[in-house]
Ligand SMILES: [Fe+2]
């Protein structure tokens with residue numbers, strides 16, 4: 194069962210995954226390795242979003258719809274960019290990674306998710 198503690202655990206796992214991705218880019222790892230990390234990040238993020246949305250339903254969070262839209266946009270954007278990777282040269286590939294939109298997931302955690310966690314805390318849901 195998903196609770197706030199589990200959501201927070203997933204957030205720290207995501208932060209770790211992003212830092213691994215950054216390290217791999219800095220170390221100039223092969224595309225194969227970087228693709229694998231990105232695939233893992235995307236699937237973990239999808240599962241995390243689903244868990245978080247479930248907790249929003251059970252806690253009666255009123256801003257669930259706009260929050261779900263943000264989740265969908267983040268995933269769509271990541272998939273769109275990933276779909277273009279095979280068609281760009283090495284320079285553009287590295288450059289794109291430095292602006293990898295999943296980094297925006299971190300901003301999402303910091304603002305939108307914190308708003309939700311405050312709601313949960315206010316309602317006294319454990
Ligand atoms: Fe989240």
Ligand SMILES: [Fe+2]
Nearest residue numbers: 245301305306
């Ligand atoms: Fe979220």
